[in-house]
Amino acid sequence: MTDVTITVHYFARLREQLGTEQETVTIPANLTLAELKQRLAERGAPWQLLTGERPVLAAVNQAMAKNATPLQDRDEVAFFPPVTGG
Amino acid sequence: MTDVTITVHYFARLREQLGTEQETVTIPANLTLAELKQRLAERGAPWQLLTGERPVLAAVNQAMAKNATPLQDRDEVAFFPPVTGG
Amino acid sequence: MTDHVLVASADFDAAEQLQQLRQTSNATGAIATFTGLVRDYGDHSNVTGLFLEHYPGMTEQVIHGLIGDARERWDIQSARVIHRVGTLTLGEQIVFVGVSSSHRADAFAACEFLMDALKTSAPFWKKELTRDGEHWVEQKDSDRERGARWHQSDPGDD
């Protein structure tokens, strides 16, 4: 199975807790968003925050996305806490 | 019974139709607003508009008033159509 | 906490009103405003202007009373109401209502309540000036219904 490369952005509290604003990740093609979160969480603390109790929202290519969304090459993924603007 | 003197103001469509903006009227003390309207309507056309089908609102001393309100000396009475500001 | 009520023929500066509302308090988090303009149709089409009449003295009292009603129902800080009278042309400002509050829900509700109440409770009368003549505007059922809406949750209210 071909590997694909995606970028992952982290925002707000999550960005601070993970100490990461953006990274490039190589994953197998057609991995879902849920599987990506699981893989990242396996890095150990603090990454298990992605699958923890506090809600983490996700966007793929700048649109809100659900856990079942399959990821494609060059996708832009973002993880963030519930929004609090306005 | 003592007579009292009141001022009567007319606004908007009513003012135009009656050709009167303001007048001073001498009436018996304790006449009600309804009785005042009746007396004015007895002047004949166009004054019967005050007791006609189209609604006429009234204020006494610059507060909305009901037909049963008794009038006192120096009261400021106003008759006008439903309001349409804003 | 100071409110401001003005009925005048002169135009007003909505920007200045907004600025005043911003300076209410450090607890002000929300400002809702409404501006009404002369548009090209109303009861009739081809409206070129409006003539607005009011009952001097009573108007201002009624508006202060409406602000008092709003203050009893919502947590608001300052309210500013300006209503013009006389002859206005297409596009001109007719009315401004601005409310400041700590919370947006209160600012929105009080602002909309005041606008609805101005339409049904304050002694103003509007005459439309059109190419084909002029005529007094009739009070709308929709305005009466919108005004009545605010009383539905207060069964004891008159």
Place this chain on the structure above:
Amino acid sequence: MTDHVLVASADFDAAEQLQQLRQTSNATGAIATFTGLVRDYGDHSNVTGLFLEHYPGMTEQVIHGLIGDARERWDIQSARVIHRVGTLTLGEQIVFVGVSSSHRADAFAACEFLMDALKTSAPFWKKELTRDGEHWVEQKDSDRERGARWHQSDPGDD
């Protein structure tokens, strides 16, 4: 019919926004606006400022989408949304939403809908800066409820 969406760290002139909304069309009779300010308390007291983060690109898309949603539901002419990001101090403007319409009910509803939607659907995150430190603001149940309100009359809506 032109809408305006701006996400920027620079302050904005609400007066200019109002002026733009006034010039929409001769059919514009109503302009509703909302301005949000940094107030001295939020999740914590003694707030001295806010830090606002957003998701560049996605934010603007989401806001344009929300304006599209508003346009489907109400008869609105123009909508302008400005949201600031970065560090803001007490009393500063955070957000402006302005909507023009022929009718006041539509202007009010669309303006309030857009504000509620910004709080629950646009990728902004607020951090409160207080004398005792800083902390990310939590999303409020009340905001979720206010956001959900707009969907209640659309049973087929997601």
